Every structure is written in structure tokens, then in C-alpha cells.
Amino acid sequence: MTEYGRGQGSEPWHPEDPLFGDGGWEGQQQAHAGQQPAYGGQPQHYPQQPQYGDWGTGEQSGYGQSQQYQQQYDPQQYGGQGHQQYDENGWPTGTHAQAPYPDPADPYGQQTVGYDGQQPDYYGTPDAYPPPEPPSRRSEEPEQRTDWDPGPDQGEHAFFAGGDDDDDSDEPGDDSGRGDRRGRGGKPKKRRSGCACLVVVLVFGGGLSGVGYYGYQFYQDRFGAAPDFAGDGTNETVTVTIPKGAGGYAIGQELKKQGVVKSVDAFVAAQSQNPDGKTIQAGVYVMKKEMSAASAVEMMLDPSSQNNLIIAEGSRNTAVYQEIDKRLELSKGTTAKAAKENYKDLGLPDWALNHPNLKDPLEGFLYPSSYAVSKGQKPEAVLKEMVARANEKYEELGLETKAKSLGLDGPWQLLTVASLAQAEGTSHDDFRKMAEVVYNRLEPGNPETYGSLEFDSTYNYIKNQSKIDLSIAELRQYDNPYNTYYVKGLPPGPIDNPGEEALRGALNPTDDGWYYFISLDGKTSKFTKTLAEHEELVEEFNASRSGD
Template identity: 60%
Template sequence: MTEYGRGPGSEPWHPEDPLYGDGGWDGQQAHQGHQPAYGGQPQHHHYPQQQQPQQPGYGDWGNGQAQQYNQHQYGQQQYPQQPYDPQQYQQQYVPQVPQVPQGPGQGQQGYHEGYQEGGWDGTGTHAHVPYAADPGDPYGQQPAAYGAEQPDLYGTPDAYPPPEPPARRVTESTPEPEVEAEQKPDWDPGPDQGEHAFFAGGDADDDEDDDDPDGRGGRRGRGGKDVKAGKGKKKSRNGCACLVVVLVFVGGVGGVGYFGYNFYQNRYGAPPDYSGNGTSQTVSVQVPEGSGGAAIGRLLKDAGVVKSVDAFVSAATNNPNGDKIQAGAYILKKGMSAKAAVEMMLDGDSQANVLVKPGQRNVEVYKAIDAKLALSAGTTKKIADKDWKTLGLPKWANDNSDIKDPLEGFLFPGTYPAAKGMKPEAVLKGMVTNAAKKYATYDLEDKAKALKLESPLQLVTVASLVQAEGKTVDDYRKMAEVVYNRLDRANPQTYGFLQFDSTYNYLKGESNINISESEINSNKDPYNTYTNKGLPPGPIGNPGEVALKATLNPTDDGWYYFVATDGVSNTEFARTHEEFEKLRDKFNESTGN
């Protein structure tokens, strides 16, 4: 050790050396209490240069005091590596290579390992150019004299925050970089101040500038622009914001009022409705079967007849016969009050429908369609004879050539739209489609086999006979049993002859109960069940659903005969021919025959 504490060497490190007192930046943090003794082994540094043997004199300072300097100056903090720009480095720090006398055996090292070739090795990767001591840096200043105690700046307020490496220090000779245009100035409160931009938009600043125009010398904001220059624009923006708030408030009040009015109207007010009996313009509305008041109201509203569904439902509810509106087509006026629409639909004159009654023959239905569609007589029948295959008949319909009308029995009873302008085939197709749907629900094919019939068509034919001969609901099941018993050709009563007047009347196109035996027995038409055993070739009318259900569920009481003893509606049944003779005498007495 020498008196300067540098270790053995030819000459001490002179205090005027610009690097004196600065232990360098080695990118490492020393741990207090584990420093090597003077003259110990050198610290391990990751430098690309070839390391030379440690020489006495300066090596101890490079290990011990540099670590102490790092420990005191930077504590436990680590700094990320900064990109190195040799050209910028040389401009900021003028290289000054100190002339240090070399002692014997020192060679060319003479410097701390962190100052390879005189440069700053803050990251352990670059060491090219030495830097000059910074006069404004307290850590790089020279001590007052050799051996004098240097000032301890680590315990003063100047030591916080920790000093930066030389490459990152800002001195008086290094100007602070200008604020970029994208950066906010220090006076801008920014979004992190906890205030909404609407309330912190700059009105206070504008007022302050108005009161003291020269107080702050025209503060400059982003990009060096004067805040006052944009003062008018900020106030305009705030005015627009106020206008938006007012509009939103007014719109909110209006919206609340609108929905409140609608709520009151829907809950307590009368539904929208037209007044009067409507305009001169008429429209046809078709009401499907099973439609309720709301469904009918929607149809009328869509057609422009009534103004709202609720108005129609209310009017139908308040009308004593409102629930009697039937399915079908109606000729109504546009713009009618709901009350007038209900009354018009209950009036038969407004109904543009064709009503098919249970047991009604096709020829009568054809005439009704011609009348409703304002067509010449016979138009619908011609179309039925021509286009019957395209109207949707089941595959088991019209199974023989003796059938007079393939559509007979397939114009199912009900109400069908038939307004002027419609085509006859459209009306007929609706009827046939409905019949096919109804028959499908009863599974006629399996029921025909169970009742010993040849086809579903025969089952429909039986139902048409039951419908034509029966007078009351109680008659239908007994009448069905009469048919099935008489079809049995082995029975000792009729031997397979039905002998129904209804089949002969169908053949003749009439309804006559007073038919002479000579007339009947002389006619050999397949539909004459007096001269032909079994069923007629096809149905003789359109059976209704009640007769159809009775046909599928006949009685089992042994009935073979029946007679309308009053000639109208009172039908009586008999099991034997003797009982039948008594009933026939009763009929002759009541009718005067």
C-alpha cells in the first residue's frame, strides 16, 4: 500500500486525471460485505478483449473501489441496456486520452478493465471511445487535494433519484429533447386526472388567459402551438357538447312521453278504429275454418277493412252474436269501423261463400258455385267432368267406370270461399282437399277391411246412404247396421238387396218418396239397388262427419228394415219382414196411400 491507497506501483494516479474518482460503469452490482481485498483477484467481466495479467498499482482500484462506487451510486437497481450509437457518443463526449505514466511491467494496460480503449462500458459490450469528465457531475469532480475526503453525496437529497449512467445523464451542455407533437405538455391534465373531458375541456384555462393575458406568456401546447390560438375552437366544441346534451335531454323527455302515451293508450285508451261504414271500395276476405276473433281481426286489418285487431276483437266481444261468425269468404268494404265490420259479417248478404250441406249432391253444389262466381249455368260441372283428376282426389277414389261423378262424396260439407273473380277449379279443389284430409284422419282403408268392405270408397258410399236415409243422429248407427246386414247375401231377409229409394232418386236426379214398384223394377241402372245386389258404384251424396262416424261404429241389434212412418222424420226399424209389413201399413195410413 502507498500513502495514496493505490497499492504498489511506480507512481500514484494523479488527481488531475479526468477519470480520477470515477470507478466506471461495469453493468454489475456489488454486494456490500463481499468485496475483495486490495490486491485481490480481478472481478470477472464479460468483455471480448483478451484479458492481461493484473498489474499492481491500478488493478486494485479497478476492482474494489469501482464496486463500491457502483454499490453506493446505483444501489440494487439495474438499468436496461441502451442502444449504442458511436457517432452520437463521440459528439457528446470529447475523447481525452489521459497520459498516465507507466511503471515498470505495466505494459499498455494502465486502465481499469471497464475503460478498454478509454471508452464507457456500461453494458459490457461496447468500449471504444473514452469520455471527458463532466464538470456538472458531482461524481466526476476532482477532490480538493490528494488524500482528501471526498464529499458524501449519497446521503443528500441530490442522490435521489439515483444518477444515470454517463450515456444517459443530462447536463447543462446537453439540451433536453423537445417535446414531440404527440406528447402531452405538463399542463395538460390528461385522461388520468379522473375528470371527464366534458368538464375538464379547458374552460378554466380560457378564463384564466382572459384575466391575465400576459401572466404566462402564452403557454405553448403540443408541437409548440399556442394554447390561446385554439381557444375559440375549444369553446365551440364545448358549445356543441352542450347542444348535444340538450338534444339528448329533449329527446329523452320526448321518448318517455311517447312511450308513456302508448302505454296509457294500450292499457286504458280505446284501440285505433275507423268510423262509419267504409268506402265504396270492396275487398274479399277469406276466413279459414277454426279462426278465432284475433285471427279474423288480423285478416281484416291486413285487407284494410279495420284499423286494428284490438278494435275488431272488442267489437265482436260486445256483439251478442259476435261468436257466430263462420269460416268462409266475405265481401267487405275498406275503412270500416270494427262495429260495422262485425255486423256486416253476420249478415248473409256479405258472405261470398258456398255452403256444402251434409248429404248434398254434387250437382247442387255446382249450381251454387256458378251463382257465387257469376258464371253461366253448367260451367262448374263441365270443369269438374274435365279436370277431376287434378283436384286432389285420394288414390282409391273412382275405382270403377260405372261411377257417374268422380267427385261425388268428395265435396266435403262446410263453408268455402267463392267470391267473384275466383276460378271454379280453385273452389272445387278446396273442397276436395278438405275431404281427403278428413278421410285420412279416420284411416278408412283399415276400417273398410274390418267392416268386410272392398275399399274405402265403399265405406264412403255407405256413409252417403246413411246420410241420405237417416233423419236424426240416433238413426245413423241403426241405419249403418241395416246396410251391413242387408249386404250379407246369405241373410234370409234380403239376400243382398239393399232396396233403398235414395239410390234410385240419385239416379233420376230427384227426391221422391212415392215411387211405384213397376217403375223401380223396370230400371236396371247400376245405381238402382232394387234391381242390383250390393252397393251402388259410388257415393250418392256428400256425407257429413256425424254420418261418417256412425258408419264406422254401427249398432249390433239385428236391424234389417226401416220405414219413415210419418213420411218425414220419424224413422222406425224392424228385424223381420213381418215387422216391416206393419211399419209399411203405418206409413200408408199417415200419407193417405
Template identity: 60%
Template sequence: MTEYGRGRSPEPWHPEDPLYGDQGWAGQASAGQGSYGGQQQHYPQQPQQPSYGGQQGYGGQQPGYPQHDYNGGWDTGQNPAYDPYGGHDTYGGQPVAYGGERPDQYGTPDAYPPPRPPGRRREVQQETPDWDPGPDQGEHAFFANRDDDDDYDDYDDGGRSGGGGRGERRGRGGKKRRGGCACLVLSLVFAGGLGAAGYYGIQFYKDRFGAAEDYAGGGSGQVSVEIPKGATGYDIGNKLKEAGVVKSVDAFVAAQGKDPKGQSIQAGVYLMKKEMSAESAVDLMLDPKSRNNLVISEGMRNSVIYREIDKRLEQPKGTTEKYAKKNWQKLGLPDWAKNDHPDVKDHLEGFLYPSSYPVAKGMKPETVLKDMVENATEQYDAYDLESKAEALNLKDPLDVISVASLVQAEGKTHADFRKMSEVVYNRLKPSNTETNQLLQFDSTFNYLKGQSEINISEKDILTNKDPYNTYTRKGLPPGPISNPGKEAMGAALKPTEDGWMYFVATDGMNKTEFAKTHAEFLKLKEKFNANTGSD
């Protein structure tokens, strides 16, 4: 008895066997008969089980054993009424015996081929030969000391008809063996490859993980380096490398990261040395003495700032002031600062905002002044001065800055600023009968005179009719008298509301006391005379 396609037959394979010749595998089977070469197979009688579609072969009834469906598995003997294919055979209901030829539904004769007999299986293996491991221990011919011609001759046709997998090997004798030389060459190539890989591996490691190039020591000479606003560690390192201060950017960044204060390096101009170690460069930049910046302090006048700029730029005295007076409209002032103010002595007064600025030889006055004006404009924009001026009954935003400059000049401490601001606004009121809208500030007189005096003669004050003289002219001066800082600006926008009308620096220097009435003011004046020896 033979199982379908995989058991053993009682007789050996024979050329006349229907599974071997042109009959059987390639022959036609009649509908309703399952045969090997057309003969009906007999098995012990078993109850017939219906298969898919109710037909013999792939679609018919098989007596005795369950039928194997090559598209659906073994027949499970389900109820004949259950037909997952709608009552038709998988291949369109055409009856075919086991091993018989059926129509090709996929356009190719190889679709779902039945198993081949042993002879044909050998033929398939011969058509796609695998790698030959060689005669000894499965090694390749190259390592078996054989000549190439010995091992890779063509395969002959004997394997196709006689059942052999590979052809005869030819020409084993009489040729010079080259295996030792080949191994030597391979060893040299392998050693060379390792050497190259090791060299490039070391170079890669140095590039990626090795210490960055760096100078040693504290350097020599002197060079000026400007660090812009918002510069990162790599930006600073690039500037220093370009100037010849450090050898590599990575070395500087590493040194900056190791220093706890490394991230506090600010924008500005630094006096550095050539060929410094990265660590020394970081230390020097953290030293305030290295910064070659011009620091504008709160309340500093423009006339002082112009002179300092000329010194640092190594320009003749008066160069920066002359440029400012001629080109003030080109330096970035807000529109409201360009309005008609005919009596303003310096249109940039109040716009050289207190801060630290890079100013070094080689720069132009225009560059320095633009930087300062830009900073002031940004600061003032944050206050929304136009709406604040209206709320404070002032003419325009420039008046707000003028009030702040007066507060900055007259107040001795930040604690005084809001009280001083209230004094200004109370004296500007039309209802003021104490001073009749005269501010009477010494600071405005000193500004117009370009001085800083405490003791001013009454004659000088009362005879001077300059618009900036608040002893003889009512209201605010035409423009700011200094560059106020943040605290003074805040006080100008939010004064106290306690009724302060007078103030006196009773010690002549740092202590300011306030009064609400003229009588209280006279008492403070006596205190001032006693402390300063004045009449």
C-alpha cells in the first residue's frame, strides 16, 4: 500500500513506472477515478466520506482515507452541506486524479507543482549546485593547497541521467601547488589591514575623544577682543581663536564648562594676551580688570560720555560730540524724540542708556552711539511712555525721561526717588502756590552751566534766564539733564502720594529730608546751614 506521494512502493522505481515516465505525473486521469497510471487502487472497504465539491481526485470522494487537499489541508469530514468554496472545486470544479495535469490558473506551468520523483529531485539539485566544501573537512580549495583549475571544472551531464549530483573532477596531477604562497599573501594583507585600521582608529579616537589642542601658560603681548551680546561659549571661543588668544574652540569651551563662574562671561571688549591656555583665558575674562568696556553709570551726562568715548577710540577731544550733534537723527531715536524741541541742548541726552558697552580702538563713534541709543529705545519701549505721559499730565514721553533725570540727579538714594518724583509733580501742578510751578532745582542750573556745584549764588541763579534754569523758568526743562537708570524711571512713573513739596540735603551730601510746607522747609534749611557752615 502506498501513501500519496511520500510512502514506499512494493516495487522499485522503473522506467515504465507511471510515476517515472510520460504517463502518471504527466498523464491524464479520467473524471471520477483516482489512479496511478490509470489503474484503480483498491483498499479495504470504508464508509465513503464526501470531500469538497463531491468529486473524485482533488474534488472527488476518496474511499477509505481522508483526502489531502493541496490548497486547503486534509479533508476533515465535515458535513457535505458545508462548502466554503460555494460548492465548486478550488480550481474551478475540474476533476483531476492525484498527480494528473490540471489547467494552469496563474499563467505559469510551475504554479503549485506536485512533488517530483526522486530522479527529478536530483535533477533540481544539479541545476543549482551549492558551494563545494572540498574533499577534506569541508575546507575551501584555496586553503586545501589545490590549484584553482583542479576544483572548479564544469559539471558534466552525467548527473542529469545517472542520478549523480556533481560531475567528475578533472586534472588533479601535474600542476604546481600555490597554497603556501597564497596563505602568505593573505597573511600580509590581513596584517596590513589591521595596521591601517589601528592607525585610523587611533586618529578617530584622538579627534573625537582626545584632549583638544591648547596652548600652555598665560600668553604674552596684548590683543583686544570684542564679545557681542548673546554670544555662546562656542561664539566666544571662535572670537578668541580668530584673535590668536586660544589654540582651539573646544579647549576654551571645556575650560569654561569646568569653571563654576564660566557662564557669567558678559558681552564687551576684553584685553587679552596672545597664545594663552584656555584655562588662563577664562580666568582673565572673569577678571573685571580685563574688560575694556565703557560703563555708563546712572545719571551720567552726555558730555562726560563723549569724552570717554574719544579716549577709548583714541580720537581727538570733541570728535564724538561733534558727530552726535550733527547726526543725532540718524542714530535710531524713536519718532517721539525727534519732535520739535527747539531748546533742547543735546537730543541724545537721556538716550545713552546706563550700561556696559564695548568701546575700543578701531571702532567708530557712530557704532558706539547707535549701540547705546538702541539699548535706551528698547528699555523705554517696555514702559509704553506715550500712554504713561498722558496719564501723568505730561506733554510727551520725552517729559517722562526729563522727570526721571531730575529724580536721578536730586535724589541721594533709591529710597528717595519716589518722594522726589512726587515733589516734581506737585510743583508742576497749576494749583501750586508754594513755588508757583517753579521747580527750583540746582541740578538744572548746573546742567546748563556744565558744572556740579552745591553752593550757587542767588545772584547767578536769579539773573540767568536760560530755558534750563528752573529758578526762572516754570515747568520742566526742555529735555533730560542726564541719563536716568531703571530705578529713577520707575519712580517717575509711580510717585508717592504723601503731599511732599520740599526737600533738603541736610548733611550737604547724602541725606535728603522732605517737607510738605514752607515752614517745615525753613527748619530743614537751618539744619543744612548748621551742618555745612553756610549762612
């Protein structure tokens, strides 16, 4: 039969024993049996334990029966405690009687007592090794070291490390070393560094400065005046290109990029204060650097500041090509050659292609307007922009949809009629009448011309000239498809680039029966319905010229 509670007991205490005061499993078994470990080689007395199957009566009758335990103490070894007695019911007796229930701090029910009658320290505090000696044996407290340094992570706070004017020593004026500045609790006393405080001041000062700066920027962005230059600018000039449809902010961004204005907001504000309500047109402007926003707006509204290529109404392609060469600083004939070789790639509509006997396939499609042309551009790019502008206008006016209603084969013929009205008209007021003259003469059975146009402008176009003193004999003898004195009907194509008024006149001609016209002063035209009325005007014109 195996016995429980029997054994040799715990070993004597050893100074290097980390479990001093803890008897382990065997010690706990002994505690349940009412035993205390012996120290210093003192024998221990164990009460007789019942064995399994040894169920008797009386004091050794086992579970459910009262037991009497007797524990011996050495009065000299255990602080003077005497012999503990128990009554017949198992309760302790005498002045040192203890409750039969275990102490909550000692869950295993053991009450190990040290040399001085106090509980031992199980948690490894500095006083745990070795255990304190009895008062009679204690020696004087050793002298503390004066060279003690807690190190960077001991006894000092990393932020307030160092000292200040406050001295926390026990004695006023105590200037002993670090070891003498330990308090009664064993903790080193700390002193704050003036350098650390300066760092704190700088950190908070820098934070306040940053908040102030960004607060000022926030105010300036939302409530302050936009940054702006002063004056009319420097002597340095730049070329600024403003694309079509650009608004105030887009223009301001381009000006700021070129160094003309200081901020976009300043320019937009100045433009909104324009009293005349004028708008800045697309084009090329010669501007000064570092101009005030108001000065920049004023200059851009002045037509003289624009450096655009202006295509006048009724201009022929030959003149347009020459102007492009000059603006791009190209050799003469460069743009004309590019137009001849690349006209199919410049965006012409389908109805403008594949017409025979054309002098220039692009005639009529270099729309009169203002174009931003500057050195460095390719001539093809400039021509493509002009063709695109023409397509936009022709679609807007409806040339393709309205040509049939006017008795024409298509928009190509309608564009040619507009170019004739543009070439022969002298003012915007007579374009509708001029267009009616064209339509009436085109009628094959008309009693005045019988289908012949007989316009001097067609002859001048093929000759690339602008003469007015032309003889009928000369005109009728020149064999060329564009010479309407030689062939009936319309020329192969447009003879110039008509403007919007001429186009509208061709789309909406008068219906008054006009067949003839003449300009007496070179500015206005007079229209007649019969040849006789026309001859009277011719005699009047010749008389005025002979009198000069």
C-alpha cells in the first residue's frame, strides 16, 4: 500500500535556492498534514497517517471522523511560539489558536514562517536573498556607493534628464554625488535639464509659428487680395498665344506661365472689372513681363497688341500663303507647296474633293478670320486650322442642305456663288443683290445673258490680278475654264475666300430681277434690270473718270 504524507521532508534551506519558503508539491502535502519544513537540520515529527483500506474508529478513523493533529515548534527557532494543542473536535486551543480555514493569501493552506516570524517574500524582491537575520545578529547597514549611475534607462526620464535649479536632496546644500541623491524609498531623484526645457519651448514655439503661417495663408487664399505685380511691366516682351474659346482662367494661366501676370486670380478679377464689357479674342499677343493684371487686360483689349494673322474677306489663297510664309519666317513658296502636296490631308469635306480644272483645291476653305500664327509652327498646321474654321462655318450656315433649293448641284457651287458675290460686291449691303444677279444670269434661257456670267473677277483670278480697265475683246479671247467671258456657267470653283456676309447673301438672295451692276466710286454698287439701263451707268462712269 502506498502511503501519502510520508517521506524525509524538505531539504535544508540553501542560499541559492530560488524557491526558498516553497516546499513544492511535497511541501504542500506536508502542509496539509500539519507539518512545517525544518531548517538547520532539525528533525520533524510526522503524525501517523492512515492507509487506504485501514478504516478504523476513533481518532484515526479516516474521512468524516474527527482528527487530532499535533505540531511541534522549536521556541528558539521559530520566534518563541509554543506547542499548539487541538481539542477533540479538531479546533485549535490556547491563545495562539488559528482559524481552521486557509488564508486566502495562502491557497494551499501552508503558513511558512521565517526567522523573524513574518511571511517570506516569494516574488524575488531585493530583500529575498538572503533572508534577514534576527535582530540580534544584524550588522550595521553597509555604506552606500557614491559612484552609482542608474544609466540611460534607470532613474531618469529621457525627456527631462539632467538638472535644474530645484535640488531635491534631503539636506539643504547637499552636493554629494548621484548616489547621495537617492531618496528614502531607494529611487534616484531626478532633475530636469534646462536644455530639455528649451527643446520643449522650441517645439511648441515652432508649432505655434506653423499654425500662424498656415492660418495666414488660409486667410489670404480666401479673403486677401490676389498677388499682383505693379506697373506696366518690364522692357522684356513675350509672345502669348490664346486659343479659340479660352476663358478668363485659361488666359490667366497662360499669362502666368509666360511671366506676364503674378496670379490667375488677379487677372480674372481685373478682367471682370472691365467697364466696357469687351472680351479678349483668340490670337497672338505681344506682352510685357511682370505686368499688373489691370495693365495686361488693357493691353489685350487693344487691337494693336495682337500679333495675329488676319485673313481678310475675299482674300485669295495666293495672298494667304505669302502671309503664312512671312509669319513663320519660311522661304517664299513653302506654304503654297505644302498646300498643293497635302490638301487631301487637311480636313476638306467630301463634297469639296475631286473637282476638275481647279487652280487651287483649297480655294474657298481658308476662312477669313484671326489666327494665332507664330514662328516654329508647321504651315500644314496653320492651313488645317483654317480649313477647320471654314467647315465649322459652312455647317453652321447649312450650305450642304440648302444648295438644292437654290437650283444648284451642291454646296460646292453655292460656295462658288458666294465667292463671286464677295469679289464683285463693294459693301455688305449689296451681297444679296449681287447673288441674285448670279442666279439670274445662270438661267440658260434668260433674255439678257443667255447663261453667261461675264464677271471680270473670274478673269482677274486666273491672271492673279485686280484690274478694272479690261477690254471686251481681251476678255472674250482668253481661253480658260475660269474666264466666264469665254465659257458659260460657273467657274470650276471658288475664286476667293468669302466671308460670312457674302455667304448669307448667297443663301438668301433678293428677288427683284437684277441682271447688271456697276460701281461708280469703287465703294457702292448700282444695280439695273436691263442692258440699256446698264449702258447709261457705264457712260456716266467713263465721264467721271475722263474728268479726273
